[in-house]
Amino acid sequence: MNNENPVWKSVKGTLQAHPRTGALVAVLVVLSVTTSLLPPLVLEKAVDSLTEGRGIPWQLGALYIGLIVLSDCCETAQNGAITLFGQKVTHGLRSTLCAKLDRLPARYFTGHPSGQTASVFVNDGDTIDALYSDGIVGMLADACKLLGILGILWSRSRGLFAILCLVLPLLFMLTRHFQRGTLAAQRENRRAIGRVNSHVPETIRNIRTIHTLGKEPYMEDRYDSLITDSFRAINRANVFDGIYSPIILVTQAAVVAVIMVGASQGPAWADLFGLSVGSAVAVIAYVGKIFGPLESIGMEIQSIQSAMAGIQHIGEFLDEPEREPVSASPLPEELRQKAVAFSHVTFGYDPARPILRDFSCSLEPGEQAILMGPSGCGKSTLFKLLLGMYSPWQGNVALLGHRAGTIPEGEKRSLYGCVEQEFS
Known part of the structure; x- marks a missing residue:
């Protein structure tokens, strides 16, 4: 049995075959993370200058706008490079699946419905593509961005840093709970889709027999049952997804409210939270940048967990026994x-x-x-x-x-x- 994750093996093969693409993704992720952290710092200086009655120097305004544009450009380039890299990984994985298909013995095809095999190539392969196009590398970039923001907040507001250190582990445990529930639902959905993909060609292949025996209602009921299984699994995943994002938004609003109330309670609290008008604006911006990635993770949990279920199916397919070599001993x-x-x-x-x-x-x-x-x-x-x-x-x-x-x-x-x- 092959113990190495097939997707990770495909990633390593892609990095070896296309080292420049991998290096480009890494460089753009670093640039995207770095440039996204700078605009709130410039905004802090601009607001402090404005509240002190000195106005905003045009150089500071131009720098802020330029950093916003640069950050957006770097993020766009990062997303494009991630998509390109994901396509190469998916191409390598599909090539591995096709090569495996040629090595399978005939008994595999007699013992497995054709729809299930097609589902591995089409549906599970598409979920791997979505894993890279929508999520996993971008989530790593968001994690780096989160660490950078926490470092800046440590220097700006020790009180906010302490609150986030309490809140983020709770949110992490909540995220893991939602991930497990969504993964179970997606696995069930992938199995249901495989059964549907087997049922449709079976119906077409035997359509004359079905008409002759009057089994149309039976085949329709069976198809409805399979579709219902998929619907129920997707519905459970949608419930998890729909609950997660509001929790993140409410938590974000509560953290900002605690900071504002604490900063207004006197000099001791103000020193703890370290908030001038400019730093308050910057801190609120950083809080949004912290919870934004967490909300995005919630939005992407379905595609990521669906991809994990797809990875499991692909791994099972690649672990199927291959044709055994026939003895080449001379014939009588x-x-x-x-x-x-x-x-x-x-x-x-x-x-x-x-x-x-x-x-x-x-x-x-x-x-x-x-x-x-x-x-x-x-x-x-x-x-x-x-x-x-x-x-x-x-x-x-x-x-x-x-x-x-x-x-x-x-x-x-x-x-x-x-x-x-x-x-x-």
Whole structure:
């Protein structure tokens, strides 16, 4: 089993293949964080200058506007670089999934509905893309911004710093509670979507049988049940998301109110909170910058937890057993002379129920044969063994002097043609 997270492995591969893109993201994150911290400091000086009756120097006003523009430009460039990096990570992950698909044995496809496999490639792959486009790197940037703001507040207002040290751990625990609830809901939703994706092609493939037997109401009820499961899971996730953001906004307003009330209670409290008019404006701005990222985390919890559920499904898919190499031991001489040969073959899909028992059959070059028999007697199984899709439990299967499972894929196309009995 592969213990390494598939997304992290894809990230490392992307960084190794595109080091400049990774460096560009890191530089832009640093610039975005740094420039976002500077405007409130300039605003503090401007407001203090205004309240002292000296007016606002045009240089200070121009510097404030310039920093705001620079901060917005850096954040825009950061988001663009994060999206570009996320696309490269997603491309690498999808390439890994496609390579894995080529290495899976035939029994995987008979034991797993096609809709579930398609859901891993499409739905779970899209959630990984959203993880990078909407959240995870931006959240790391917000965390760096949060640390920088706390450092500035320590120098400006010890009282506010103490309040935030009390409030932020509580908010962190609240966030973790919401994350766990949302993750459980998203996992259930991903399973429901996989069942829906299997139900739709199954209905289309068997539409004639459904009409003939009059099973339309049954199929509709089954589809409604699957959609309802997905709806209920998404609804639970929406409840968590809808409650989280108001809690953050109310907490932010309460912190600002406590600071303002405390600063107005006399010199001792004013010294603790360290608020002049300018610093009060700057502190309020910084409080908004602290709670803004927390609110954004709440807004992004759904996409992040959905991506975590997708990562789990992708990891399970990548951990599926791959095709085992077929023994390349030489065939007996008498089998090499045959066009097709089954020699003492025993095989079945269920270990307790073999379909073929000590089966032997051969065709000379130029000889033709037709297999006839009731459904389930083993006709398709013989062809699957001959195509190398399965290996016999015992015995040998040979085609034109080659062991069936050892023929390279490209060479198979030059040896035989195959038309499936089902085209869907």
